[in-house]
Amino acid sequence: MSINAFPNFRYHPDPVATGNVGPSTITCRVCQQARGYVYLRDAIHAGREDYSEQICPWCIADGRAASALDIAFACSLDIDESVSETALEELSLRTPGYVSFQGQKWLAHCSDICRFLGDPSVEQVSQASAATIEAWCAANGTDEAVWLELASDYVPGADIGFYTFECLHCGLIQFHVDAT
Incomplete structure (x- = not known):
């Protein structure tokens, strides 16, 4: 290299x-x-x-x-079992982490780890697609009302953190939400 x-x-x-x-x-x-x-x-x-x-x-x-x-x-905790050991090893041992309030959580989709894109803007959160919101609700066992409440309170750098991930295969944008 x-x-x-x-x-x-x-x-x-x-x-x-x-x-x-x-x-x-x-x-x-x-x-x-x-x-x-x-x-x-x-x-x-x-x-x-x-x-x-x-x-x-x-x-x-x-x-x-x-x-x-x-x-x-x-x-690499809490990642879908369909993700390969090779991908988990690359994430854990050869990928820089990120900081979040409760500890980093990497998202997966299409049997692979998603790429981390950082903190979104207020516009990116408020304009999240129906598929993004649906994926978040399913992953968190909740409904769209909770998403809307969190999204309406989101300010980058404040007490609620949104972290953006993108599927490497289908392009789905997902968010991990964390709070202080």
């Missing part, structure tokens, strides 16, 4: 735009290189050490960070 080509993350295509990777002059803890970007979040691990702002995206993408430090980056 070229040091100049930013890594491609199938399930988190633009971690810089979502605020999970940022510009930095820090030397990566794994490869010992200052590559211009660093993962801003902590990793998932059993220890007490904080790995935030210590790992470059290149070492996440090729799996070196997960292997060398015995860590994961994205949580």
